[in-house]
Amino acid sequence: MTQQKIDFIEELEWRGLLHQCTDEDGLRKYLADPERAPRKVYAGFDPTADSLTIGNLVPIMLLAHVKRAGHVPVVLMGGGTGLIGDPSGKSAERSLITDQTVEANVHAQQPIFEIVLGCVEGPKHCVVNNVDWLGGLGYIEVLRNIGKHFSVNMMMQKESVKERLHNREQGISYTEFSYMILQAYDFWKLFYDDQVAVQVGGSDQYGNIIAGIDLIRRISFDLIKSVPMLAAEAQAAAAAGQIELAASLAKQAAMYAASPEPESFGLTAPLVTKSDGSKFGKTETGAIWLTRERTSPYAYYQFWLNASDDDVIKFLKIFTLLTKDEVDELERGHVDNPGAREAHKKLAQCATAIIHGKKEAEQAENASKALFSGDIVSLPKALLEDVFANIPSSDHSKADLENQSVDLVELLVETKLAQSKRQAREFLANGSVSINGSKITPETKLALEHLLHDEIIAIRRGKKAWHLTRWN
RNA sequence: GGGCGUGUACCCAAGUGGACAAAGGGGGCAGACUGUAAAUCUGCUGGCAACGCCUUCGGAGGUUCGAAUCCUCCCGCGCCCA
16 A cells, blocks of 8 residues: 655654754755655764664654655765764764774664665665765865865854863864864765755754755855856867867866756754653663664663653654554543553554564563563463563573572572672562562572473563573 | 862762761662652662671872871862963
C-alpha cells in the first residue's frame, strides 16, 4: 500500500520538529514544485563513535520525513569533518581521533541509516562521505577559494566559538575554529555537484548551516561576476591566436554562466528537552544508543516506556511515524487515563520497531510484561530464555547451591547488581532484592529449590535491574 | 614578573590542630505510596575480614603524640597591578 505523500513542512510543524528555517515560504515552494521533484535534502553526521545515540535520531527522523514527503534524503557521513571535530556545544577542545577510527566509525554507523530510512516509503536515500572531497583539498586552495568568503569577525560571533574564546581554561584551536568552513564547504559542494539545496539538522547546527548557505551565495555570485571577465579574456586569447586557451576560458565562462541559482535552505529541529529539565537521552547507565551492542532492544524499549507522562506525547510525535490522528487519539486516552500507559506502550513499541525491527520490539514488549508482572516462575523455558536474551547473565556452579554456600552479598556484587558489599547489604536490608520475582530477606539462602527449569535463577534489584544466573 | 585569594567526596559547599570518613545542599540509589510516571515521605551515598581497620580534603616533603587544618616547595585556577 502506498501511503499518501506528506507535506514536509506541515509534517514537521505538527510534530514539533520545526525550530528554525532560513526561508520557510521559499522552502515550501522549492519542495512543492512537482516539475522538479524529487528534491534532495541532507543532514550531516560526525563519526565520533562507532554508533549513534538517540540525540542523533532527531536529524535521522527529519530525513525520514523528507523521504515520506517524496524527496531524496542524503546522509552525509563526516569522514572528513570527523577528523577535525565540531566545537558546537562542546566546552572543551577534543582530542583528535585517528583516521582509521573515523573510517571504522563511518562504517559502523552506516547500517543505522539503512535500517531507519529503509523502512520508510519514498525515494531511495543516498549516502555520501565528505572525506571524498575534503580529503583531497589543498591548503592554498581552501584559503583562496573558500577562506576568502569567511569573515573571522563573523566566525568569532558564533556562540560556541565565543564561549571558548572567553574561557581561558579552554581555548579553541585553529583546527576546531576552522570546522565551520569545512561544513560550509560540504554544503557548497553538494549544492554545486549534486543539486542538494537543503540542509537539515539539530538547532546546534544552525550557525554551520547558515555559513553554508552564505558560502553558496558568495561563491555563486563570484562565479557569475567572473563570466564577462572570462569571456573578455577568451576573446583576447582568440585574437592573439591562442586557440586552446581561448576555448578553455570560453568553456569555463559558459559553465559559470550556467551555474545554478544560488537558492539554498536550512532548517533545524529543536533540541529535545525533558519536562523535568534533566538531559534527554541519558540514563544512570549512560547514553541510549541506536545499536544493540551498546543498548539492547530491551533497554531501548524500557527507556521509552519510562518516559515521563509530561513528555510521552511529545516523544510520540518526534520519535515515531504515527499519524496525527493516531497520536491525537493516544493523547486523549492518555489524558483520560494516564495509569493505563497506553501512550507509553505505543511509544516504546514504535520507537523500538524503527531501530530494532518489529520482531525485536515485540520480544522486548513480552520481556517487559513478564519481568514487571514478576511472574517469572510460570514462564516456559523457551520464553524465559527469550525474555532474558537481552539481560546480563552469568554462570555459576550448581554444587554451591546444593550445600547452600552461596553468599548473596557476594553474588550481588559479582552480578554487578550492587557496587560494593556494603551496598549489597543495604539492598538486602531494604528488601530491594527478589529472586524469581519474589522478595527475599537477608537470611534467605539460595538453594536447589530456587532453580527454574533446573538451571536458572533470576535476580532483580530494585524495579528495573535484572540479572540471570545459570547453574551447572 | 608582583600582590591578594583559592583548590575538600559525583557536583556545589562548610570545616582553619584531636570529638573528621569529614556539616549542609544538589544529584544518584533503594524503600513506602502509585501506574515501570510525577509529587511526597523514609533510608543510604569511600572501602573492608566492621563497636575495629584501611584509603581519601590539588601534589611532594616537613613540624606534631596527633594534620583537611600549621610550615616549605611545586602544580592548577581566580581577581588586581605591571
